[in-house]
Amino acid sequence: MDFIIEPSKKIPVYAAADICVVGGSATGVFAAVRAARLGAKVILIEKTNALGGVAGNGLVNVWHSLSDTSGRRQIIAGLSAEVMERLESVDRDKNGSFFFNPNEMKTELDALLAEHNIECCLHTCYAGLTRDGSGIGHIFIENKDGRSAVKADFYIDATGDGDLARDLGIESYQNENIQPPSACFLLQGSAAGIDITGIIDRYSDDPALKNDWGWSCRVPGLDNITMRADTHIFGLMCSRARELTEAEIRGRRHAREIVRLLRKYGHEGENYRIAALCSHIGIRETLHYRTRFQADELSLLLGKRYEDAVLNGTYSVDIHHADRGITFRHFDGTYNTVNADGTRTGGNWREEMGIGADLPVPTYYQVPFSLLVNESVPNFIAAGRMINADTGAFGALRVMINLNQLGEAAGVGAYTALQHNIPIQAVDGAEVAETLRAGGSANRG
Ligand SMILES: Cc1cc2nc3c(=O)[nH]c(=O)nc-3n(C[C@H](O)[C@H](O)[C@H](O)COP(=O)(O)OP(=O)(O)OC[C@H]3O[C@@H](n4cnc5c(N)ncnc54)[C@H](O)[C@@H]3O)c2cc1C
Numbered sequence: 001m002d003f004i005i006e007p008s009k010k011i012p013v014y015a016a017a018d019i020c021v022v023g024g025s026a027t028g029v030f031a032a033v034r035a036a037r038l039g040a041k042v043i044l045i046e047k048t049n050a051l052g053g054v055a056g057n058g059l060v061n062v063w064h065s066l067s068d069t070s071g072r073r074q075i076i077a078g079l080s081a082e083v084m085e086r087l088e089s090v091d092r093d094k095n096g097s098f099f100f101n102p103n104e105m106k107t108e109l110d111a112l113l114a115e116h117n118i119e120c121c122l123h124t125c126y127a128g129l130t131r132d133g134s135g136i137g138h139i140f141i142e143n144k145d146g147r148s149a150v151k152a153d154f155y156i157d158a159t160g161d162g163d164l165a166r167d168l169g170i171e172s173y174q175n176e177n178i179q180p181p182s183a184c185f186l187l188q189g190s191a192a193g194i195d196i197t198g199i200i201d202r203y204s205d206d207p208a209l210k211n212d213w214g215w216s217c218r219v220p221g222l223d224n225i226t227m228r229a230d231t232h233i234f235g236l237m238c239s240r241a242r243e244l245t246e247a248e249i250r251g252r253r254h255a256r257e258i259v260r261l262l263r264k265y266g267h268e269g270e271n272y273r274i275a276a277l278c279s280h281i282g283i284r285e286t287l288h289y290r291t292r293f294q295a296d297e298l299s300l301l302l303g304k305r306y307e308d309a310v311l312n313g314t315y316s317v318d319i320h321h322a323d324r325g326i327t328f329r330h331f332d333g334t335y336n337t338v339n340a341d342g343t344r345t346g347g348n349w350r351e352e353m354g355i356g357a358d359l360p361v362p363t364y365y366q367v368p369f370s371l372l373v374n375e376s377v378p379n380f381i382a383a384g385r386m387i388n389a390d391t392g393a394f395g396a397l398r399v400m401i402n403l404n405q406l407g408e409a410a411g412v413g414a415y416t417a418l419q420h421n422i423p424i425q426a427v428d429g430a431e432v433a434e435t436l437r438a439g440g441s442a443n444r445g
Pocket residue numbers: 022023024025026027028045046047048051052053054055060061062063064124125126127158159160161163181182183184229281282283284383384385386398399400401403
C-alpha cells in the first residue's frame with residue numbers, strides 16, 4: 001500500500017457536549033437517551049440518513065421477548081419496552097417477540113432524540129480521533145460542511161464494528177466463526193407455502209445462493225409485503241471497505257435473483273417485486289474488542305448471576321456458520337445443527353459435556369457491567385456487536401433486545417464516570433445497575 005502525508009490544517013469544532021455517541025442504532029440512541037435523562041448534554045453522530053442501524057436501514061424488524069423463558073416474569077424493561085409501546089404498528093407472536101415496521105422505528109428514534117434535546121448529526125461519519133493523555137480528546141467528523149471536530153468529555157462507540165476502539169488501538173480479535181452478513185429486502189407478493197430455498201437450489205444458476213437457508217417475517221401494517229432474509233453472503237469481512245462494497249452488491253444480486261425465480265416458480269397471479277432493498281447490508285459480526293470481562297457461552301447457558309448485571313437475556317445461542325449452516329444451543333441442554341449439506345444433527349450438550357445435569361435450568365442469563373469496561377482509555381465505552389464474547393456467547397448476546405440494554409448501560413456508565421469525575425475503570429458497576437433500575441430497567445435478581 002502507498003502512503004501520503006496528510007497536510008495539517010485548522011478545522012472548526014462543530015460541537016461540544018458532555019457525551020458524544022457515535023452510531024445511531026437503538027444501541028447508540030438508548031445510550032444517548034439514558035445519559036440525557038440523567039442530565040448530560042449529548043450529541044449523536046450517525047453516518048447514514050437514519051437512526052436504527054440494522055433495525056432501520058437493515059430492515060430487520062424483530063425484537064425478542066421481554067420475559068424470561070417461562071413467559072411469566074418480565075426481565076427486560078427500559079427503553080426497549082418504551083419504544084415498543086410507542087410504535088403504532090407492532091405484532092407479537094406466541095413467544096412474545098415484537099415485529100415492527102423499520103420505517104416507524106426510524107421516525108420513533110428521531111422523536112426520542114428530539115424529546116431529550118440530543119443533537120443528532122445524520123450523514124455524518126466518524127473519521128478519527130485525537131488523544132488527550134490516555135483518553136480521547138476530540139473526534140473528527142465528515143459531513144456536508146466538510147471536516148470538523150467534536151469535543152466531548154466522554155465517548156461511546158456504538159458503530160457496530162468498533163471504529164473508535166480500532167483507532168484507540170484496543171486489542172481486537174476475531175472469533176473462529178464469523179457470522180456472515182445478509183442483505184434483507186421487502187418483497188411484494190405472497191410467498192406463503194413456497195419453498196424458496198428449494199426453488200433456488202433447483203433452478204438458480206448462481207452458486208452463491210445455493211445450499212443456504214433463511215427466514216422471513218411479516219411487516220405489521222403493510223399488506224402483501226414480507227421482510228426476506230433468505231440468503232447469506234459468505235467469505236467477506238464487512239469491516240474492510242472493499243469487501244463491504246462487494247457484500248452490498250452481492251446482496252442486491254441475491255434479492256433480484258430470488259424475485260426473478262418467484263416470478264417464474266411462485267404463486268400464479270402474484271405481482272412479485274422488490275418493494276425495498278435494505279439501504280445498508282445487515283452485518284452480523286466482524287471484530288471484537290477486549291474488555292475486563294469476556295462473555296462465555298457456558299456461563300450464559302448455566303445462568304450465572306452478577307451483582308452488577310446490566311443485561312438480562314433469554315435468546316439462545318444462535319450461530320450462523322461462516323461456511324453455511326446454523327447451530328442453536330439452549331438452556332435445557334438441547335442443541336440442533338443444520339449442516340451445510342442440509343442434513344440435521346442434534347443432541348444434549350449438558351449430557352455430552354457432563355455439565356449441569358444436576359443444576360436447575362435457568363430461565364434467563366445475565367452479563368455484568370465489566371463487559372463494557374476497557375483497560376486503558378478512561379473516557380470511552382464500546383457497546384454493540386463488537387463486544388468481548390466468545391463464539392457461543394456472541395451468538396446469544398448479538399440480538400437487539402440484548403444490545404439495547406448494553407446501550408442503556410453505556411449511557412449510564414458514561415454519565416456516572418463524569419458525575420464522579422473518575423475514569424470508567426473506577427465506576428462501580430453495582431451503582432450503574434442500580435441507576436438503570438431506578439430509570440426503568442427491570443429488576444435484576
Ligand atoms: C440479517 C440479520 C438478521 C438479524 N436478525 C435479528 C433479529 O431477528 N432480531 C434481533 O434482535 N437481532 C437480529 N440480528 C442481530 C442484530 O440486528 C445486530 O446484532 C444488531 O443490530 C447490532 O447492533 P449494533 O448497534 O451493534 O450495530 P448496528 O445496528 O450495525 O448499528 C451501528 C450504527 O453505527 C453507524 N456507524 C457505523 N460506523 C459509523 C461511523 N464511522 N460514523 C458514524 N456512524 C457509524 C451505522 O450506520 C449504524 O447506524 C440480525 C442481524 C442481521 C445482520
